[in-house]
Amino acid sequence: MPRPTSNRNLIVITKAYGAHAGDRPLELLNITRREPGPHDVQIDIAYCGVCHSDIHQVRAEWAGTLFPCVPGHEIVGRVSAVGSHVSAHVVGDLVGVGCIVDSCQHCEACDDGLENYCDQMVGTYNGPTADEPGHTLGGYAQSIVVHERYVLRIQHPEAQLAAVAPLLCAGITTWSPLRHWKVGPGHKVGVVGIGGLGHMGIKLARALGAHVVAFTTSESKRDAARELGAHEVVVSRNADEMAAHADSLDFILNTVAMPHDLDAFLVLLRRDGTMALVGAPASPHPSPQVFNLLMKRRSLAGSMIGGIPETQEMLDFCAEHGIVADIEMIRADEINAAYERMLKGDVKYRFVIDSATLA
Numbered sequence: 001m002p003r004p005t006s007n008r009n010l011i012v013i014t015k016a017y018g019a020h021a022g023d024r025p026l027e028l029l030n031i032t033r034r035e036p037g038p039h040d041v042q043i044d045i046a047y048c049g050v051c052h053s054d055i056h057q058v059r060a061e062w063a064g065t066l067f068p069c070v071p072g073h074e075i076v077g078r079v080s081a082v083g084s085h086v087s088a089h090v091v092g093d094l095v096g097v098g099c100i101v102d103s104c105q106h107c108e109a110c111d112d113g114l115e116n117y118c119d120q121m122v123g124t125y126n127g128p129t130a131d132e133p134g135h136t137l138g139g140y141a142q143s144i145v146v147h148e149r150y151v152l153r154i155q156h157p158e159a160q161l162a163a164v165a166p167l168l169c170a171g172i173t174t175w176s177p178l179r180h181w182k183v184g185p186g187h188k189v190g191v192v193g194i195g196g197l198g199h200m201g202i203k204l205a206r207a208l209g210a211h212v213v214a215f216t217t218s219e220s221k222r223d224a225a226r227e228l229g230a231h232e233v234v235v236s237r238n239a240d241e242m243a244a245h246a247d248s249l250d251f252i253l254n255t256v257a258m259p260h261d262l263d264a265f266l267v268l269l270r271r272d273g274t275m276a277l278v279g280a281p282a283s284p285h286p287s288p289q290v291f292n293l294l295m296k297r298r299s300l301a302g303s304m305i306g307g308i309p310e311t312q313e314m315l316d317f318c319a320e321h322g323i324v325a326d327i328e329m330i331r332a333d334e335i336n337a338a339y340e341r342m343l344k345g346d347v348k349y350r351f352v353i354d355s356a357t358l359a
């Protein structure tokens with residue numbers, strides 16, 4: 001259950017973009033935020049990235065969307081107020097908020113810094129909260145109030161702030177499995193789907209020292225994927241190109257947002273290789289052929305975002321290595337058109353909302 005906020009009646013009104021139903025477009029809304037409690041950080045949002053999960057959720061493609069729904073979990077901005085007990089952040093700091101705004105803080109997952117796997121993890125939007133309207137409202141908004149534990153430090157130069165926003169979901173969702181499966185020098189790694197997540201997967205796997213093979217359905221991304229850092233690019237509709245990589249990959253990060261044939265990629269893994277799914281399509285993939293797993297002791301796995309300490313580790317790594325997302329900035333009122341373009345794979349590689357356009 002969410003921890004009650006002691007001062008939930010004190011509210012701040014902020015403008016936001018959200019939807020009242022899964023079949024309605026997003027529109028300008030007035031929403032409320034709580035006054036910061038003792039452990040809260042209030043953030044003036046500068047930019048918010050647009051994740052494909054936002055589309056799945058706001059269009060009620062996944063179960064359980066609560067309306068009004070204000071998506072957005074790739075949030076960056078500046079601290080505008082802090083509660084009396086906050087020590088890690090001060091007014092004026094550049095900070096980020098990703099997919100998590102609360103968790104139980106005492107279970108095994110939370111103790112391990114893997115709040116993303118806490119049974120009481122509260123998502124940045126659509127999660128249970130004592131605040132109005134009873135579920136969390138995300139970052140397509142002017143401001144947000146978040147418990148200090150879930151607020152990340154940003155060390156990139158301020159000029160890069162908009163391009164840092166997608167690291168808060170696309171970055172950590174690809175970083176966490178790359179680190180968990182210990183991707184590094186000497187590994188041949190596949191990244192499937194060159195969208196928001198996939199383009200970060202290529203950059204991060206490359207920076208970790210792996211040999212990176214990008215798999216795309218889009219011929220038009222062949223050159224672009226190389227520019228992102230892929231050593232090789234395969235157009236997955238081409239059987240000969242796929243066959244050339246049979247039994248050769250140590251690890252595959254699969255970011256595709258739609259159901260597709262997993263066997264086509266499983267057979268590219270070498271003995272003991274793993275394919276981790278991070279794409280979360282609304283309907284299931286066709287079940288993989290078990291013999292494709294048995295024959296070379298291959299594994300099929302999944303991974304969900306990442307914990308707060310590893311998110312900070314990823315942000316610091318990216319600041320040190322000069323890594324940001326490739327973005328296309330949009331006004332808040334362009335969000336519905338941006339969704340349509342994402343569904344066609346027509347974005348290189350992440351839309352980011354300029355929150356100043358909400359004013």
Ligand code: NAP
Nearest residue numbers: 052053193194195196197216217218257258279280304305
């Ligand atoms: P995105 O920017 O829309 O990219 C998805 C990519 O998948 C497309 O660019 C496309 O790349 C590829 N694709 C291949 N076949 C496709 C098809 N039939 N329809 C659409 N795309 C196809 O999405 P994203 O923001 O990266 O998110 C990807 C998925 O990850 C979504 O399902 C999202 O909900 C999920 N997600 C999961 C987590 C987690 O914690 N596990 C976190 C964030 C997001 P090519 O053109 O290169 O083929």
Ligand code: ZN
Nearest residue numbers: 051053169170
């Ligand atoms: Zn996301």
